[in-house]
Amino acid sequence: MTKITPNRLYYVYDPMCSWCWGYKPVWDKIQQALRDKIDIQFLVGGLAPDSDVAMPQEMQQQIAAYWKKIENYLGTPFNYDFWIQNVPRRSTYPACRAVLAARQQGAELAMLESIQRAYYLEARNPSDSDVLIELAQQAGLNQQQFVVDYGSAEIDQMLKQEIAFARSIGGNSFPSLFVETAHGIVELQVDYQSAQNTIGQIEQLIDE
Template structure:
Protein backbone atom coordinates (compact mmCIF):
# COMPACT_ATOMS: atom_id res chain seq x y z
CA UNK A 1 0.00 0.00 0.00
CA UNK A 2 1.52 3.38 -0.98
CA UNK A 3 2.43 5.73 1.85
CA UNK A 4 0.34 8.89 1.73
CA UNK A 5 2.33 12.09 1.64
CA UNK A 6 1.64 14.76 4.25
CA UNK A 7 -0.53 17.57 2.86
CA UNK A 8 0.61 21.19 2.63
CA UNK A 9 -2.37 23.52 2.28
CA UNK A 10 -1.73 26.96 0.77
CA UNK A 11 -4.72 29.20 1.54
CA UNK A 12 -4.87 32.19 -0.78
CA UNK A 13 -6.98 34.56 -2.83
CA UNK A 14 -6.02 35.40 -6.44
CA UNK A 15 -6.60 39.12 -5.69
CA UNK A 16 -4.73 39.16 -2.36
CA UNK A 17 -1.86 41.65 -2.60
CA UNK A 18 0.18 39.91 0.13
CA UNK A 19 -0.10 36.65 -1.87
CA UNK A 20 1.38 38.55 -4.84
CA UNK A 21 4.19 39.85 -2.66
CA UNK A 22 4.81 36.36 -1.27
CA UNK A 23 4.89 34.71 -4.70
CA UNK A 24 8.71 34.57 -5.25
CA UNK A 25 9.28 33.05 -1.78
CA UNK A 26 6.32 30.66 -2.15
CA UNK A 27 7.71 29.45 -5.49
CA UNK A 28 11.03 28.61 -3.79
CA UNK A 29 9.25 26.75 -0.98
CA UNK A 30 7.09 24.85 -3.47
CA UNK A 31 10.10 23.75 -5.47
CA UNK A 32 11.98 22.61 -2.36
CA UNK A 33 9.21 20.53 -0.73
CA UNK A 34 7.23 19.29 -3.73
CA UNK A 35 8.64 15.73 -3.42
CA UNK A 36 7.90 15.53 0.32
CA UNK A 37 4.33 16.82 0.54
CA UNK A 38 1.15 17.00 -1.50
CA UNK A 39 0.60 20.72 -2.14
CA UNK A 40 -3.07 21.69 -2.17
CA UNK A 41 -4.24 25.19 -3.07
CA UNK A 42 -7.29 26.37 -1.10
CA UNK A 43 -9.29 29.47 -2.04
CA UNK A 44 -9.93 31.70 0.95
CA UNK A 45 -12.41 34.10 -0.65
CA UNK A 46 -11.38 37.58 0.39
CA UNK A 47 -14.43 39.60 -0.67
CA UNK A 48 -17.93 38.49 -1.80
CA UNK A 49 -19.71 39.61 -4.96
CA UNK A 50 -20.84 43.21 -5.27
CA UNK A 51 -21.71 45.62 -8.08
CA UNK A 52 -21.05 48.62 -5.84
CA UNK A 53 -18.03 50.76 -6.73
CA UNK A 54 -15.36 50.69 -4.03
CA UNK A 55 -15.48 53.79 -1.77
CA UNK A 56 -12.60 56.17 -2.37
CA UNK A 57 -11.38 55.75 1.20
CA UNK A 58 -11.09 51.98 0.68
CA UNK A 59 -9.30 52.51 -2.64
CA UNK A 60 -6.76 54.72 -0.90
CA UNK A 61 -6.36 52.17 1.89
CA UNK A 62 -5.69 49.28 -0.51
CA UNK A 63 -3.30 51.41 -2.60
CA UNK A 64 -1.41 52.17 0.63
CA UNK A 65 -1.17 48.39 1.31
CA UNK A 66 0.37 48.00 -2.14
CA UNK A 67 2.93 50.70 -1.32
CA UNK A 68 3.75 48.96 1.97
CA UNK A 69 4.28 45.60 0.23
CA UNK A 70 6.35 47.29 -2.48
CA UNK A 71 8.63 48.87 0.14
CA UNK A 72 8.83 45.69 2.25
CA UNK A 73 9.25 43.05 -0.46
CA UNK A 74 10.11 44.90 -3.67
CA UNK A 75 6.98 43.64 -5.45
CA UNK A 76 5.79 45.72 -8.40
CA UNK A 77 2.29 47.22 -8.63
CA UNK A 78 0.65 49.25 -11.40
CA UNK A 79 -1.23 52.09 -9.71
CA UNK A 80 -3.00 52.97 -12.97
CA UNK A 81 -5.47 50.29 -11.86
CA UNK A 82 -7.16 52.90 -9.66
CA UNK A 83 -7.68 55.42 -12.46
CA UNK A 84 -8.32 53.01 -15.37
CA UNK A 85 -11.08 50.98 -13.68
CA UNK A 86 -14.13 51.24 -11.48
CA UNK A 87 -12.78 49.07 -8.66
CA UNK A 88 -15.22 46.84 -6.72
CA UNK A 89 -14.48 45.03 -3.48
CA UNK A 90 -15.22 41.64 -5.07
CA UNK A 91 -12.76 38.77 -5.37
CA UNK A 92 -15.29 35.94 -5.71
CA UNK A 93 -15.40 36.28 -9.55
CA UNK A 94 -11.62 35.71 -9.71
CA UNK A 95 -11.98 32.82 -7.24
CA UNK A 96 -14.67 31.22 -9.44
CA UNK A 97 -12.33 31.65 -12.43
CA UNK A 98 -9.77 29.59 -10.51
CA UNK A 99 -12.35 26.85 -9.86
CA UNK A 100 -13.34 26.90 -13.55
CA UNK A 101 -9.69 26.74 -14.67
CA UNK A 102 -9.00 23.92 -12.20
CA UNK A 103 -11.59 21.86 -14.10
CA UNK A 104 -9.20 22.14 -17.08
CA UNK A 105 -6.06 21.44 -14.96
CA UNK A 106 -5.01 25.07 -15.24
CA UNK A 107 -5.29 26.48 -11.70
CA UNK A 108 -1.68 27.66 -11.60
CA UNK A 109 -1.78 29.20 -15.07
CA UNK A 110 -4.99 31.07 -14.23
CA UNK A 111 -3.64 32.29 -10.89
CA UNK A 112 -0.51 33.63 -12.59
CA UNK A 113 -2.59 35.27 -15.33
CA UNK A 114 -4.93 36.98 -12.84
CA UNK A 115 -2.11 38.28 -10.66
CA UNK A 116 -0.06 39.61 -13.59
CA UNK A 117 -3.13 41.24 -15.19
CA UNK A 118 -4.25 42.84 -11.92
CA UNK A 119 -0.99 44.00 -10.44
CA UNK A 120 1.14 44.80 -13.50
CA UNK A 121 -1.36 45.50 -16.33
CA UNK A 122 -4.02 47.40 -14.31
CA UNK A 123 -6.82 45.07 -15.45
CA UNK A 124 -9.79 44.34 -13.20
CA UNK A 125 -10.27 40.63 -12.34
CA UNK A 126 -13.60 41.45 -10.66
CA UNK A 127 -14.97 41.64 -14.23
CA UNK A 128 -15.96 38.38 -15.92
CA UNK A 129 -14.97 39.80 -19.33
CA UNK A 130 -11.37 40.20 -18.09
CA UNK A 131 -11.37 36.65 -16.68
CA UNK A 132 -12.62 35.19 -19.99
CA UNK A 133 -9.91 37.11 -21.89
CA UNK A 134 -7.27 35.70 -19.52
CA UNK A 135 -8.65 32.17 -20.00
CA UNK A 136 -8.29 32.70 -23.75
CA UNK A 137 -4.69 33.90 -23.31
CA UNK A 138 -3.70 30.73 -21.45
CA UNK A 139 -5.37 28.49 -24.02
CA UNK A 140 -8.42 27.21 -22.15
CA UNK A 141 -11.54 25.82 -23.79
CA UNK A 142 -13.53 29.08 -23.74
CA UNK A 143 -17.12 27.78 -24.12
CA UNK A 144 -16.41 25.34 -21.28
CA UNK A 145 -14.74 28.01 -19.16
CA UNK A 146 -17.59 30.51 -19.66
CA UNK A 147 -20.16 27.86 -18.74
CA UNK A 148 -18.23 26.84 -15.62
CA UNK A 149 -17.49 30.43 -14.57
CA UNK A 150 -21.20 31.25 -14.35
CA UNK A 151 -22.45 27.85 -13.14
CA UNK A 152 -24.14 27.58 -9.75
CA UNK A 153 -22.07 24.45 -9.01
CA UNK A 154 -18.89 26.53 -9.36
CA UNK A 155 -20.14 29.10 -6.85
CA UNK A 156 -21.19 26.31 -4.48
CA UNK A 157 -17.76 24.67 -4.84
CA UNK A 158 -16.15 28.01 -3.97
CA UNK A 159 -18.31 28.44 -0.84
CA UNK A 160 -17.47 24.88 0.25
CA UNK A 161 -13.77 25.61 -0.23
CA UNK A 162 -14.00 28.85 1.75
CA UNK A 163 -15.70 26.97 4.61
CA UNK A 164 -12.90 24.39 4.53
CA UNK A 165 -10.27 27.15 4.59
CA UNK A 166 -11.90 28.65 7.69
CA UNK A 167 -12.22 25.22 9.33
CA UNK A 168 -8.44 24.71 9.22
CA UNK A 169 -7.77 28.25 10.45
CA UNK A 170 -7.12 29.88 7.07
CA UNK A 171 -8.80 33.24 7.57
CA UNK A 172 -5.83 35.39 6.50
CA UNK A 173 -3.98 35.07 3.21
CA UNK A 174 -1.56 33.58 2.50
CA UNK A 175 -1.68 30.87 5.18
CA UNK A 176 0.15 27.54 5.31
CA UNK A 177 -0.90 24.35 7.10
CA UNK A 178 0.70 20.91 7.19
CA UNK A 179 -1.56 17.92 7.86
CA UNK A 180 0.23 14.68 8.70
CA UNK A 181 -1.43 11.55 10.07
CA UNK A 182 -4.49 13.55 11.05
CA UNK A 183 -2.53 16.21 12.91
CA UNK A 184 -2.56 19.79 11.67
CA UNK A 185 0.19 22.35 12.18
CA UNK A 186 0.08 25.97 11.03
CA UNK A 187 3.35 27.11 9.46
CA UNK A 188 4.04 30.82 10.08
CA UNK A 189 4.49 32.78 6.85
CA UNK A 190 7.94 34.35 6.50
CA UNK A 191 7.59 36.78 3.59
CA UNK A 192 11.32 37.15 3.00
CA UNK A 193 13.08 33.89 3.82
CA UNK A 194 12.02 30.69 2.06
CA UNK A 195 14.61 28.60 3.95
CA UNK A 196 13.00 29.29 7.35
CA UNK A 197 9.67 27.92 6.10
CA UNK A 198 11.26 24.99 4.25
CA UNK A 199 13.05 23.90 7.44
CA UNK A 200 9.85 24.26 9.47
CA UNK A 201 7.86 22.15 7.00
CA UNK A 202 10.57 19.47 7.00
CA UNK A 203 10.69 19.39 10.80
CA UNK A 204 6.91 18.89 10.98
CA UNK A 205 6.80 16.11 8.38
Protein backbone atom coordinates (compact mmCIF):
# COMPACT_ATOMS: atom_id res chain seq x y z
CA MET A 1 0.00 0.00 0.00
CA THR A 2 1.18 3.52 -0.76
CA LYS A 3 2.67 5.28 2.24
CA ILE A 4 1.72 8.85 3.03
CA THR A 5 4.71 11.08 3.73
CA PRO A 6 5.06 14.88 3.90
CA ASN A 7 5.61 17.04 0.82
CA ARG A 8 4.39 14.83 -1.96
CA LEU A 9 2.58 15.72 -5.17
CA TYR A 10 0.16 13.05 -6.36
CA TYR A 11 -0.87 12.99 -10.02
CA VAL A 12 -3.88 10.74 -10.57
CA TYR A 13 -4.21 9.80 -14.22
CA ASP A 14 -5.25 7.15 -16.70
CA PRO A 15 -3.12 6.38 -19.77
CA MET A 16 -6.25 6.47 -21.96
CA CYS A 17 -7.78 9.62 -20.44
CA SER A 18 -8.15 12.24 -23.17
CA TRP A 19 -8.09 15.13 -20.69
CA CYS A 20 -4.77 13.79 -19.34
CA TRP A 21 -3.45 13.94 -22.91
CA GLY A 22 -4.70 17.51 -23.21
CA TYR A 23 -3.08 18.40 -19.89
CA LYS A 24 0.29 16.87 -20.80
CA PRO A 25 2.11 20.08 -21.95
CA VAL A 26 1.15 21.92 -18.74
CA TRP A 27 1.86 18.90 -16.54
CA ASP A 28 5.31 18.49 -18.12
CA LYS A 29 6.14 22.10 -17.16
CA ILE A 30 4.93 21.54 -13.59
CA GLN A 31 7.09 18.45 -13.20
CA GLN A 32 10.14 20.20 -14.58
CA ALA A 33 9.73 23.17 -12.25
CA LEU A 34 9.09 21.14 -9.10
CA ARG A 35 11.05 17.91 -9.45
CA ASP A 36 13.76 19.12 -7.03
CA LYS A 37 11.28 20.62 -4.56
CA ILE A 38 8.71 17.88 -3.96
CA ASP A 39 8.37 14.14 -4.39
CA ILE A 40 6.11 13.52 -7.41
CA GLN A 41 4.13 10.29 -7.38
CA PHE A 42 1.99 9.01 -10.24
CA LEU A 43 -1.18 7.09 -9.40
CA VAL A 44 -3.17 5.18 -12.02
CA GLY A 45 -6.84 5.89 -11.58
CA GLY A 46 -8.42 3.05 -13.54
CA LEU A 47 -10.90 4.78 -15.82
CA ALA A 48 -12.60 1.65 -17.19
CA PRO A 49 -12.33 -2.04 -16.15
CA ASP A 50 -11.39 -4.92 -18.45
CA SER A 51 -13.90 -5.54 -21.22
CA ASP A 52 -14.02 -7.49 -24.47
CA VAL A 53 -17.27 -5.83 -25.49
CA ALA A 54 -17.19 -3.45 -28.45
CA MET A 55 -18.00 0.11 -27.46
CA PRO A 56 -21.52 1.15 -28.51
CA GLN A 57 -21.64 3.59 -31.41
CA GLU A 58 -23.24 6.24 -29.23
CA MET A 59 -20.35 6.06 -26.73
CA GLN A 60 -17.80 6.23 -29.56
CA GLN A 61 -19.44 9.42 -30.81
CA GLN A 62 -19.53 10.85 -27.30
CA ILE A 63 -15.82 10.24 -26.69
CA ALA A 64 -14.91 11.58 -30.14
CA ALA A 65 -16.87 14.69 -29.19
CA TYR A 66 -14.75 15.00 -26.02
CA TRP A 67 -11.67 14.85 -28.22
CA LYS A 68 -13.02 17.68 -30.39
CA LYS A 69 -13.83 19.74 -27.29
CA ILE A 70 -10.29 19.31 -25.95
CA GLU A 71 -8.83 20.04 -29.37
CA ASN A 72 -10.81 23.28 -29.62
CA TYR A 73 -10.05 24.32 -26.04
CA LEU A 74 -6.35 23.46 -25.82
CA GLY A 75 -5.19 22.88 -29.39
CA THR A 76 -4.37 19.24 -28.56
CA PRO A 77 -3.96 17.05 -31.67
CA PHE A 78 -6.05 13.89 -32.10
CA ASN A 79 -6.14 11.31 -34.88
CA TYR A 80 -9.81 10.50 -35.50
CA ASP A 81 -8.85 7.55 -37.72
CA PHE A 82 -8.81 5.61 -34.46
CA TRP A 83 -12.59 5.30 -34.64
CA ILE A 84 -12.44 3.90 -38.18
CA GLN A 85 -9.44 1.59 -37.92
CA ASN A 86 -10.22 -0.11 -34.58
CA VAL A 87 -12.94 -1.87 -32.65
CA PRO A 88 -12.90 0.40 -29.57
CA ARG A 89 -13.63 -1.07 -26.13
CA ARG A 90 -14.32 0.74 -22.89
CA SER A 91 -11.30 -0.86 -21.25
CA THR A 92 -8.34 1.04 -19.80
CA TYR A 93 -7.16 -1.39 -17.11
CA PRO A 94 -4.79 -3.11 -19.60
CA ALA A 95 -3.05 0.22 -20.26
CA CYS A 96 -2.93 0.88 -16.51
CA ARG A 97 -1.27 -2.50 -15.93
CA ALA A 98 1.17 -1.70 -18.73
CA VAL A 99 2.42 1.49 -17.06
CA LEU A 100 2.70 -0.33 -13.73
CA ALA A 101 4.71 -3.10 -15.41
CA ALA A 102 6.91 -0.41 -16.97
CA ARG A 103 7.31 1.18 -13.53
CA GLN A 104 9.02 -2.04 -12.42
CA GLN A 105 11.73 -1.17 -14.95
CA GLY A 106 11.82 2.53 -14.04
CA ALA A 107 10.07 3.45 -17.28
CA GLU A 108 6.52 4.45 -16.31
CA LEU A 109 6.73 7.86 -17.99
CA ALA A 110 8.24 6.46 -21.19
CA MET A 111 5.46 3.87 -21.39
CA LEU A 112 2.78 6.44 -20.65
CA GLU A 113 4.02 8.66 -23.45
CA SER A 114 4.18 5.69 -25.84
CA ILE A 115 0.58 4.74 -25.02
CA GLN A 116 -0.71 8.29 -25.42
CA ARG A 117 1.06 8.81 -28.74
CA ALA A 118 -0.13 5.46 -30.05
CA TYR A 119 -3.72 6.11 -29.03
CA TYR A 120 -4.18 9.75 -29.91
CA LEU A 121 -1.74 10.28 -32.79
CA GLU A 122 -1.20 6.85 -34.40
CA ALA A 123 -4.77 5.49 -34.13
CA ARG A 124 -3.63 2.32 -32.34
CA ASN A 125 -5.67 0.64 -29.62
CA PRO A 126 -4.03 0.45 -26.15
CA SER A 127 -6.89 -1.75 -24.92
CA ASP A 128 -5.16 -4.55 -26.85
CA SER A 129 -2.35 -6.43 -25.12
CA ASP A 130 -0.41 -7.02 -28.34
CA VAL A 131 -0.30 -3.26 -28.93
CA LEU A 132 0.95 -2.66 -25.40
CA ILE A 133 3.68 -5.27 -25.77
CA GLU A 134 4.86 -3.61 -29.00
CA LEU A 135 4.83 -0.22 -27.30
CA ALA A 136 6.91 -1.56 -24.40
CA GLN A 137 9.58 -2.63 -26.85
CA GLN A 138 9.46 0.73 -28.62
CA ALA A 139 9.80 2.48 -25.27
CA GLY A 140 13.05 0.60 -24.66
CA LEU A 141 11.81 -1.83 -22.03
CA ASN A 142 12.97 -5.40 -21.62
CA GLN A 143 10.05 -6.90 -23.52
CA GLN A 144 10.29 -10.38 -22.01
CA GLN A 145 10.26 -8.99 -18.47
CA PHE A 146 7.44 -6.63 -19.39
CA VAL A 147 5.26 -9.50 -20.60
CA VAL A 148 5.85 -11.44 -17.37
CA ASP A 149 5.07 -8.44 -15.16
CA TYR A 150 2.12 -7.24 -17.24
CA GLY A 151 0.32 -10.55 -16.88
CA SER A 152 1.22 -11.14 -13.24
CA ALA A 153 -1.09 -11.31 -10.24
CA GLU A 154 1.26 -8.87 -8.49
CA ILE A 155 0.66 -6.13 -11.06
CA ASP A 156 -3.09 -6.75 -10.97
CA GLN A 157 -3.03 -6.41 -7.18
CA MET A 158 -0.91 -3.28 -7.45
CA LEU A 159 -3.49 -1.81 -9.81
CA LYS A 160 -6.33 -2.51 -7.39
CA GLN A 161 -4.41 -1.04 -4.46
CA GLU A 162 -3.41 2.06 -6.41
CA ILE A 163 -6.97 2.70 -7.57
CA ALA A 164 -8.19 2.28 -3.99
CA PHE A 165 -5.59 4.71 -2.66
CA ALA A 166 -6.36 7.27 -5.37
CA ARG A 167 -10.05 7.09 -4.50
CA SER A 168 -9.30 7.36 -0.78
CA ILE A 169 -7.69 10.79 -1.24
CA GLY A 170 -10.42 11.99 -3.63
CA GLY A 171 -8.95 11.02 -7.00
CA ASN A 172 -12.21 10.18 -8.72
CA SER A 173 -11.61 12.08 -11.96
CA PHE A 174 -8.60 12.39 -14.24
CA PRO A 175 -6.32 14.18 -14.15
CA SER A 176 -6.38 15.08 -10.45
CA LEU A 177 -3.67 16.74 -8.37
CA PHE A 178 -3.10 16.48 -4.63
CA VAL A 179 -0.40 18.03 -2.46
CA GLU A 180 0.50 16.34 0.78
CA THR A 181 2.38 18.20 3.51
CA ALA A 182 2.62 17.81 7.27
CA HIS A 183 -0.73 19.63 7.42
CA GLY A 184 -2.54 16.98 5.37
CA ILE A 185 -3.64 16.44 1.76
CA VAL A 186 -5.04 19.27 -0.37
CA GLU A 187 -6.66 18.82 -3.77
CA LEU A 188 -5.70 21.40 -6.40
CA GLN A 189 -7.98 22.57 -9.16
CA VAL A 190 -6.49 21.47 -12.46
CA ASP A 191 -5.63 24.50 -14.59
CA TYR A 192 -5.37 23.18 -18.13
CA GLN A 193 -3.88 26.37 -19.53
CA SER A 194 -1.40 27.67 -16.95
CA ALA A 195 1.40 25.70 -15.34
CA GLN A 196 2.54 28.72 -13.34
CA ASN A 197 -0.70 29.02 -11.37
CA THR A 198 -0.37 25.45 -10.15
CA ILE A 199 3.35 25.75 -9.49
CA GLY A 200 2.69 28.83 -7.34
CA GLN A 201 -0.01 27.05 -5.35
CA ILE A 202 2.23 24.06 -4.68
CA GLU A 203 5.21 26.19 -3.66
CA GLN A 204 2.99 28.12 -1.24
CA LEU A 205 1.69 24.90 0.32
CA ILE A 206 5.13 23.37 0.85
CA ASP A 207 6.50 26.63 2.28
CA GLU A 208 3.79 26.93 4.93
